Amino acid sequence: MSNDKPVILIPGRINPRVRERVEAEFEAVSLETADTGLLDAATRDKVHGIASMTTIDAGFIDSFPNLEIIANFGVGYDAVDARHAAGRGVMVTNTPDVLSDEVADTTVGLLLNTLREFPKAEAYLRAGRWAAEGGYPLTRLTLRGRTIGIFGLGRIGLAIARRLEAFGLPIHYHTRNRRDDVGYTWHETLAGLARAVDTLIVVVPGGAATANAVNADILDALGTDGVLISVGRGSTIDELALIGALSEGRIAAAGLDVFADEPNVPQALIDLPNACLLPHVASASVSTRNAMADLVVDNLGAWFAGRPAITPVPE
Ligand code: DGY
DSSP: OOTTSOEEEEESOOOHHHHHHHHHHSEEEEESSSOGGGSOHHHHHHEEEEEESSOBOHHHHHTOTTOOEEEESSSOOTTBOHHHHHHTTOEEEOOOSTTHHHHHHHHHHHHHHHHHOHHHHHHHHHTTHHHHHOSOOOOSOOSTTOOEEEEOOSHHHHHHHHHHHHTTOOEEEEOSSOOTTSOSEEESSHHHHHHHOSEEEEOOOOSGGGTTOBOHHHHHHHOTTOEEEEOSOGGGBOHHHHHHHHHTTSSOEEEESOOTBTTBOOHHHHTOTTEEEOSSOTTOSHHHHHHHHHHHHHHHHHHHTTSOOSSBOOO
């Protein structure tokens, strides 16, 4: 281990390829949990970079006087206080692009599973009920005839839109500013989008600006055939309002890959038969997670070689 190598802190759980590469290319310091109290002052002084997929708040950042860069594992960086980091002159990077196709593919799969109930149909077969009771009941919901609304038309939102456009479905979206390059129907407000569609796909990256944005009014606007799909961040959905809308049949179904308090999922959601729930797996294939891992470490490598970070988060 050379003293010349920049010291990179890995606080808590991380993808194994990030760990392997950081250990090979830098001097690594690992923490079992993101608790800086476990490090002595001399070690904290040595840390130049952080590779992380956990919460990095202002206090955490301030524990490291010589910190230069935080490389976040994930395109969503709502767990990092990027504004505080910028104020301290600390670079923050994320992992855009390399996961867009995987997340978009998964989102289409989640939508189909939610509508056509494949997880329940498979459980029916495995329980021997096909032979005993006959075919699985016909599903009331289908993709055919749906009008798609996408909340958040960034790279992933656009990749989802392109796929569902190929299914022959009309695409609407809500973003702060209209995009002239996409040819879909823009709505200035989320409420306007929800009134125009029956299928709302939420892809926004989380954060204070969109906290609980999908509330009871938005859900009711989708109508009783309405379907909510959420693959951005759980904080965007008012989960209590969603549980109410699903249990009272004010919307038809929901497919969720993200939750407000992961890995804890409200029991009331788990108990609902019209909710299709995944444990935040939209980008979770080996190849995509490896690509994300490489981007985390390549950002660190570029920075400490004196080059610009490859994927700095937007200002
Ligand atoms: C991301 O990259 O933000 C995904 O949610 C996977 O963590």
